[in-house]
Amino acid sequence: MQIPSRLVIASRESRLAMWQAEHVRARLQLLYPQCAVEILGMTTRGDQILDRSLSKVGGKGLFVKELEVAMADGRADLAVHSLKDVPMDLPEGFALAAVLEREDPRDAFVSNDFGALDALPAGAVVGTSSLRRQSLIAARYPHLVVKPLRGNLDTRLGKLDRGDYAAIILAAAGLKRLGLESRIRALLEPAVSLPAAGQGAMAIEIAHTDTPRADGVDLLALLAPLNDVATSQAVTAERRVSKVFGGSCQVPLAAYATITEGTMHLRAMVATPDGKRIASAEVQGPAVDATQLGDQVADKLRAQDALAILAEAKAAADGAA
Numbered sequence: 500m501q502i503p504s505r506l507v508i509a510s511r512e513s514r515l516a517m518w519q520a521e522h523v524r525a526r527l528q529l530l531y532p533q534c535a536v537e538i539l540g541m542t543t544r545g546d547q548i549l550d551r552s553l554s555k556v557g558g559k560g561l562f563v564k565e566l567e568v569a570m571a572d573g574r575a576d577l578a579v580h581s582l583k584d585v586p587m588d589l590p591e592g593f594a595l596a597a598v599l600e601r602e603d604p605r606d607a608f609v610s611n612d613f614g615a616l617d618a619l620p621a622g623a624v625v626g627t628s629s630l631r632r633q634s635l636i637a638a639r640y641p642h643l644v645v646k647p648l649r650g651n652l653d654t655r656l657g658k659l660d661r662g663d664y665a666a667i668i669l670a671a672a673g674l675k676r677l678g679l680e681s682r683i684r685a686l687l688e689p690a691v692s693l694p695a696a697g698q699g700a701m702a703i704e705i706a707h708t709d710t711p712r713a714d715g716v717d718l719l720a721l722l723a724p725l726n727d728v729a730t731s732q733a734v735t736a737e738r739r740v741s742k743v744f745g746g747s748c749q750v751p752l753a754a755y756a757t758i759t760e761g762t763m764h765l766r767a768m769v770a771t772p773d774g775k776r777i778a779s780a781e782v783q784g785p786a787v788d789a790t791q792l793g794d795q796v797a798d799k800l801r802a803q804d805a806l807a808i809l810a811e812a813k814a815a816a817d818g819a820a
């Protein structure tokens with residue numbers, strides 16, 4: 500295999516994104532000591548737009564677009580993403596080359612004054628901009644008030660500490676990666692808060708799917724050792740469910756797969772943001788049939804009126820300010 504003399508990783512500049520890029524950099528450097536592995540930090544549109552709901556201005560794609568342009572221009576060879584932020588359909592010419600072993604996929608309850616969602620008094624303000632987390636709280640804790648919470652992890656924690664919220668919900672994975680695990684007061688089990696598709700997993704995106712490249716470098720082969728097969732299968736099923744239902748972040752959708760001895764257990768849920776209507780389903784089967792399992796669970800959701808629920812959720816999102 501031809502090892503290039505230099506590899507450039509494009510990354511957003513948030514602390515979490517840079518941690519993730521550095522993790523991949525270090526692993527590649529260990530695998531290919533003769534190659535100079537570098538990070539190109541970039542500010543994306545998604546990072547700049549903090550005043551409006553992301554789903555209103557173009558969705559998750561805003562976090563990856565600039566990185567793709569850098570790869571298309573040859574300024575970078577690969578990009579590291581939180582898989583949760585990667586759209587279901589990548590633009591022509593781009594592909595996911597590897598999915599890394601998953602960190603904790605659960606949501607985390609973070610608060611300075613309370614130990615768990617159950618401990619919050621009526622009217623307490625909970626911060627989250629995830630429609631999935633919002634619908635969960637509305638369904639299980641109708642006495643709580645959900646307020647939007649945007650920004651990177653440090654910004655969100657800062658807003659909590661300033662007293663804007665009684666508690667906030669964040670992905671455990673991000674907190675753990677940044678050494679902020681001590682901020683977690685409680686972990687929400689999947690039975691309570693089913694994770695978003697891909698939550699906790701990092702993915703590596705590349706351009707030039709026609710490998711090897713003109714310079715003879717086969718990026719897919721080069722990155723293959725970083726791929727975790729079980730995580731890759733799990734997220735394939737989860738992202739399939741998301742794709743079937745439009746792959747948008749305008750709707751509360753959860754999809755989470757675990758694999759035990761080659762058998763996948765896939766759970767998925769769609770809901771209205773007010774938590775009043777929920778469809779949830781689960782399937783089991785061989786992990787190698789990830790895509791079909793995704794389709795099966797989607798069929799089960801459809802049989803529970805998932806399309807009507809999603810239409811209602813979308814109408815609510817479009818109607819909101």
Ligand SMILES: NCc1[nH]cc(CCC(=O)O)c1CC(=O)O
Pocket residue numbers: 581582583584668669670672673697698699700701
């Ligand atoms: N939506 C933003 C985002 N994208 C990935 C993570 C955390 C890390 C991960 O899930 O891999 C977060 C923060 C959060 O949801 O609290």
